[in-house]
Amino acid sequence: MKNQTVCIVSKNPIFYDERVKKEADTLADLGYRVYIICKKDINISNPEKKTPYYEKREKYYVIRVVDRGEFDFNIRCFFVVRKIDPEILWCIDGNTMFCGVLAKNFLSDIYTIVDFHEILYERDTILNKPVKRWFERICEKIFSKSFDEYLSVSPLSSKVLKKQLSLKKDPVNILNCPYKSKNSYNKNDIREKYNIPLDRKIIIYEGIIFPGRGLEFLLDVLISLPEYHLYLVGPDRYHGRFEKMVSELKLESRVHKFGLLSHDDMMQFITVGDIGYIGTEKGCINHEFTLSNKLYEYTMSGLPVIASDVSAYRFFVDGKDIGKTFNLSDKESFIQALIYIERNSEKLNKNILDFTEKNNWERQIEKIKTIIKRVIKNKKIKEITFKEEESDFILKDVIIVRSAPFYCLKNLFANNKIKRSIVLSQPGVINEVSLLFPETEIISFPKDGFFKLFDKNNIELAKKIKNTKIKDVIITSSEDDVSDKWRLFLFFRFLGLDVYKYTNSENLTNVKWKEFIPFKLIRVIIKE
Template structure:
């Protein structure tokens, strides 16, 4: 058995709160189980997300970024100020960690990762949680700057991790070929851990005969929420909808829920509780809007949370989503128009169609762990690990 000092050190860098970021925690846990010593430096955020319990040995640090409060500055200037503060505060800690691998989550910490690589000789893994330069919420200028940063620093990247096949292809074709792996954002879910199958009906007083559609995720713009609320106002719809999450639209949705008895808002819960709660619904909703190339090529974590909960999915008709739903028989797609969504929901609530799921093992987090560890083994020569 190796002591911690004999293990290869993996340092995760991110501009998010690590203890609220399920993807980072799952990857850290997988690497810890594979025999690496893992640590992470993130930031303090208070966005309403629930923190998760860390079940593995890890040194996790969260720093305060005061520049994020400079709201009087234009967004791009504030972004740059935050970057400089992040590098200044994280760099000494990162160098002291003497990592063998720096695992950078998203472009914001990539410059820092490259500096640490040059100072320590570590390998650099770039984990793009989205198509970073063309994603929802970026201004045009931020998108251009992000792509330039990626292209400038690409030669320092030893391995790339992405969240969908189309995004992997985009990076290879647009920036350059790189050792890479698609790590799907599947839930860490244990069979047999199930909530009461009537939990949502009991919690919100939903009639037994009514179908329950559930939306999981950020309650923000660009996620089809406005379309869903419009659809569920329609008197033809007998189903109920539950929104589970947090975000800028939370209060607006609570007001709508008070006015419409078939709309409900469930407070955010830790990631470990999402799938058990979702199991008490009938259908999952994954209607991402085509507001960026990253959204068009996405495979969101909610898609996997639904299918591992056993719920068929009504999803956006985007290439990677359509391919996944067809291959595993886990749902259907529709166009993002109110009439099309309403027709699809009416069809699902009235139909006795049974979706016959294929084996979900290739989509499981255990399968993703295998791909992650294999990438690390390719990145670090056997003699080094």
Template sequence: MSDVVLHIVLNSFTNDSRVLRECKTLTNAGYHVQVFSLHEKGLALTESTDTYDLTRFALRTRSWPKTFFSQIFKYCECVWKMVWKGMRLRPILVHAHDRDALPIGYLIAKLTRRKLVYDAHELWGHTAHAAKRPALVKKMAAKMERFIARRAAGVITASQSIARHMEKSFGFEGIILLRNLPYYRAREEYSRDGSPLRKNLGIKPDKVILLYQGVVSPYRGLEPLIKAARFLSDKFVVVILGNGPLVPHLKQMASDIDLTEQVLFHSAVPPSDLVPFTAGADIGISLIEDICLSYHYCLPNKLFEYMQAGFPVIVSNLPEMRKVVEEHKVGLVLDSWDPESIASAINGFWGKDTYYMYSRNAIKAAKLFSWEIDEGKLKDLYARILD
């Protein structure tokens, strides 16, 4: 029997660190991992690495306008192509990432008589994107998700609060918590002053870097952060590390308020190169805005990447992030989005005893929040399903 397990993601699979870690864990456990994803211009249609084989699907409808009905046709084409290929592949298990990939995974699993795993990275019925969809579509999607999740052999998600909400919505318990955690690396392996982040941006060692890393999109608190830079001490530099639709707007915003030297931008780097970049910073920022239930319950991987780099974090007052920060005393929780208040909090603790205490605690806590702690749950789930 084939030992191929199929993972389905509806993105281009270029910087999906969570799925990359899962692929590596499963490969090390003896499985052959095949990934289905979407093609984008400039990317290869197929890739082969030590941890996965990748097929990207080129959609003829991809260039169509982003209207509601065009999106339906795009999705139908995607479903048809992935299901047909999946049937021919005949994997021993199908692993669907997020709700949009769930029907595709379900059809492949059903048609090949295999088991299905549903991996919900977010609370998909309650995201900012979902809020823009017609009410009927949201209702139908929620019913579909519940129907398939109840028939899956396992359901995984990324935070305890999301797991509890899903268990209540789906009507069953036992959803597995698999957090977005980085691999553990000792802080002393990486240099602050010699970091590629500082080298690439020309930032001197005496400057203090406030780092945001991740997707540069709305509701990440980036606009208030840039405005706060006006009230920060001259020693601070705000660095935004990542790609996304908000980059041009933020660059223009920084220019408009004469902050082009205090607010710097660096394009995204591969997940395998991220830690040396992160290590060049001094404070990590994760100011998620509380605009939907999925964000309210979020537990972003950047929080743990900052801790592993050995410096304090500053987070918004959301339950999962607040719990980590307060229990382990690794940084500040902000209640206000006012730029002056943000700047005051940052100016007030930099260089003080509390800053160094938070740094020491972050290094200690990083050992508790590593992928090596959680990956056993994934291996156990697969072993149980395939036994």
């Protein structure tokens, strides 16, 4: 393998995306060095403290990039990816696919994967924007040609994506299940921990408290179910309206909000429930065919699921008999679903146990291992097919940038066949260069160096270099790392010259432009 590195690019803040963290952990356990490049977010645990741009975690690294729009974000992420030069680029959702397209076209020998968590061009927020929907779908369809592998969250969304985007192969279904080995809690113990009565009937809602989640419907139904309490775990995006609804319906004593918890704490807490609620509203293809994480988190905690009757939940909840679906416009339908769950608890518990045995993250790890085997197989084929023959560079006509001690320049002339040379040197040492190398032509650097790439002096220098008709340039350096000379590189590449480096290692090698992007420039790309 090239360098056993994977970059995962996500436009979501890392705090919320548990699937990305599980994928990163899995790839790290398989021996890869993993970087998650994600959107700069607020510090959830401590809002007064800023999240770092660069963070080293136990198994992977996190690089946070400022988001000033989708195109801007993808460009910034691409520059970071290019500096890291990974073997695998793992793009999360359609809104990071452009970064993958750039990587496929401008980086060598990279394996690209797109992981569709959602069908973004069919999301509810752009239902009334047909032109935007059409444009995003066309972009994803075109971009998908640059990817080697497709992943999805459910069999139903896989079929939709393959048909609508004309994918060249079936997406692999990586289900967003929790770890089975990490989630074994006793309900009574957790209820005692949170001072919840053991005989209380509880409906659990986990996720963002927001319109479109069926919460208004649930509050309305709760009036008819005096024996049930509603517990909500997640951030409130209603901006006070939810509390107002609860107050108007006089449900303050039976509705309990616990705010945003870490994933481990949340998985522990939802164990207190008797039923898990999913109220996804119909109206868009994304809701109809993709699966919420809630389904697996509820079942992993041993809860039967009561879910709205969109296609994905009819397929899983009714099809696997792990709960019951209901019609969001019919209160009686919800009550009948609740009665079904209460009367068939023993059968449902057995089905849930079977469901979690087959649907857990340990099973998904095996699918990821299969994908990695395909990557390794493809890499071996490419290494045989595209292996370059090693040969010495013979440069007869060359421009040499003197940015190293004179002995380095002497070694360069002694060890390489150079017929005609033009040395670019600082104005203060031109006389020394002419004495030591009388057969070479000399051109002085601009007075201010190359810090202003397109100022008047550099334009004059560019004309002189063009007139020489020379196509190769050597940058000399006392260090193998020449990243601090990135302005020089950009200048010569702009003029169409091939760039080589000659360092203390006394090897003349062709260099790619990624070597000239210093990390300090990456920090600028991330932040500004």
